[in-house]
Every structure is written in C-alpha cells, then in structure tokens.
Amino acid sequence: MEPNQSSSLFEMQADGLAQSRLNSISKWSKFIAIVVLIMVIITAIFLFVAKDQIIEAFSSMVALDNRATGVLIGIIVVVMGLVIIWIVALFRAATFIKQGLLSKNSDRLAEGFKAMRIFFVISVVFSVLSILSALTSMF
Amino acid sequence: MENEQPLSLFGLSIDEENKGTLRSASQWGKVLAVLGFVLGAMVILLGIIMYNKIAGSYGPGDYAARSLKTIALRYLVISVLFGGVFITGAIFTLNFSNRVITALNTHDQYSLNSGLSAIKSGIIFWTIMFVLFILLLVLAFIGIASI
Numbered sequence: 203m204e205p206n207q208s209s210s211l212f213e214m215q216a217d218g219l220a221q222s223r224l225n226s227i228s229k230w231s232k233f234i235a236i237v238v239l240i241m242v243i244i245t246a247i248f249l250f251v252a253k254d255q256i257i258e259a260f261s262s263m264v265a266l267d268n269r270a271t272g273v274l275i276g277i278i279v280v281v282m283g284l285v286i287i288w289i290v291a292l293f294r295a296a297t298f299i300k301q302g303l304l305s306k307n308s309d310r311l312a313e314g315f316k317a318m319r320i321f322f323v324i325s326v327v328f329s330v331l332s333i334l335s336a337l338t339s340m341f
Numbered sequence: 342m343e344n345e346q347p348l349s350l351f352g353l354s355i356d357e358e359n360k361g362t363l364r365s366a367s368q369w370g371k372v373l374a375v376l377g378f379v380l381g382a383m384v385i386l387l388g389i390i391m392y393n394k395i396a397g398s399y400g401p402g403d404y405a406a407r408s409l410k411t412i413a414l415r416y417l418v419i420s421v422l423f424g425g426v427f428i429t430g431a432i433f434t435l436n437f438s439n440r441v442i443t444a445l446n447t448h449d450q451y452s453l454n455s456g457l458s459a460i461k462s463g464i465i466f467w468t469i470m471f472v473l474f475i476l477l478l479v480l481a482f483i484g485i486a487s488i
Binding site for chain 1: 354355356358359362363365366369370372373376377379380383384386387390450453454457458460461464465467468471472474475478479481
C-alpha cells in the first residue's frame with residue numbers, strides 16, 4: 203500500500219497551512235472528545251447519586267409509576283448511548299486526520315472526514331430533538 | 342497552543358474521494374448551522390415568552406410580583422446566553438461549510454484554509470463552552486451532595 207498519493211493538475215493540495223489547521227483541528231477535537239466524555243461520566247455519577255431526588259422531583263410534576271420510571275431511565279440510557287457514539291465519531295475523526303497528516307495518506311484523511319460527517323449527522327439529530335423539545339415547551 | 346508553522350514543504354493531495362467526503366461533511370455542517378440558528382432563536386424566543394408569562398402573572402407593586410420578575414429576568418438572561426452560544430457556534434459552522442464548498446468548487450486554496458480555520462475556531466469555542474458546562478455540573482453536584 204502506497205502512503206503517498208500521486209497528485210494531478212485537477213487535484214487540490216492541502217498546503218502547509220491547511221495541514222497545520224487540520225493538525226490543530228485534530229488536537230482540539232481529541233481534547234473536546236475527552237472533555238465531553240468526562241462530562242458524560244460526571245452526569246452519570248450525578249444521576250446515580252441524585253436518582254432519588256430526581257425521581258421525587260419528577261413525581262411531584264407528573265405521576266410516575268414503575269413503568270414510567272423505567273421509560274425515563276430508558277430514555278436517559280438511549281441519550282447517553284447516542285452521546286457516546288457522537289464522541290467516538292469525533293475521536294475517530296481526530297485520530298484519522300492526524301494519521302493521514304503524519305503518513306501523508308489521503309485514504310486516512312478521507313476516513314477522518316467520513317467520521318466528521320457522522321459527527322455532524324448525529325449533531326443534526328440532537329439539534330432536531332432540541333428544536334422539537336423547545337417547540338413542545340413553547341406550545 | 343497555536344502552531345501555524347507548515348508541517349511539510351509538500352502538500353497533501355485532496356483526491357476525489359476526499360473531496361466527496363469533505364463536500365458531504367460540509368453540506369451536513371450547513372444543515373447543522375441552519376438548525377443552530379433556528380435553535381438559538383427559539384431559545385431566546387422561549388426566554389422572552391416565559392419572561393412575559395411569569396412577569397405578567399401578578400399585578401404591579403405586589404411583593405410576589407417583584408420576586409417573580411427577578412426570577413423571570415434571570416430566566417431571560419440565561420435564555421439569551423444559551424441562544425447566543427448556539428448562534429455563535431452556528432456562525433463558525435456555516436463559515437466552515439460555505440468556504441470549504443467554495444474551495445472545492447473553485448480549487449481555491451485560500452478558501453480551504455479559511456474554512457479549516459473557521460471550524461478550528463468553532464471547535465475551540467465549543468471546547469470552552471463544554472468546560473464551562475462541566476464546571477457548572479460540578480458546582481450543581483457539590484450543591485446537591487451538601488444537602
């Protein structure tokens with residue numbers, strides 16, 4: 203497998219500055235992925251420690267039986283799972299872009315951009331859910 | 342932290358596959374940016390609606406009305422801050438998407454660098470926001486633990 207790709211007149215080049223920017227993107231993306239992972243862990247600990255207070259607070263707003271509590275826990279687990287997939291996509295993007303830069307391998311770089319696309323798609327899903335949630339609060 | 346030194350004298354080729362995935366990522370970025378603008382505007386609008394609802398629920402001069410107005414004002418400020426965060430993030434994403442798509446269409450190196458710079462700034466912005474959010478979570482955690 204040849205790491206260096208041949209260039210043509212019709213291909214774009216990521217010059218030194220573009221590579222430097224991609225390198226920064228990779229570093230910061232990795233950092234933000236770790237930060238969000240810490241956030242997910244803290245949230246999980248927070249939910250676990252304060253579960254009784256949270257269920258009590260919800261019970262005062264809406265009647266919660268065992269089934270409703272189960273559904274609530276299920277929703278939290280699904281959201282956390284989505285967040286983890288989201289973080290993994292960002293982390294993969296950062297890792298592949300870095301590897302592509304170091305080995306000058308366009309395929310690796312493409313893998314990084316693909317993972318970035320997945321990250322954007324999941325972000326779109328979260329945004330749509332947030333908009334729907336805001337809409338239901340409004341009306 | 343910033344390193345603007347070129348990594349190599351030789352460019353890394355952005356072939357057709359890379360162009361396709363980068364274009365697709367940019368298009369999704371554009372969708373995300375538009376949704377970010379909508380979400381930001383809705384959060385601010387929701388804050389204004391809630392402010393009017395809460396602040397207008399009691400008559401003037403009422404003691405309860407004054408304390409409720411303070412709560413409503415806090416709610417409004419938080420809404421504007423959150424809305425502002427979403428809109429700022431969306432601006433970075435939109436700049437990235439527009440400039441990268443332009444770069445891919447016109448083979449313009451300057452637009453490519455500018456687009457990558459925009460997404461880098463966006464990622465730094467979101468990192469700061471997430472760190473602030475973690476700090477708030479930790480404070481909330483300490484507050485609940487002390488009860």
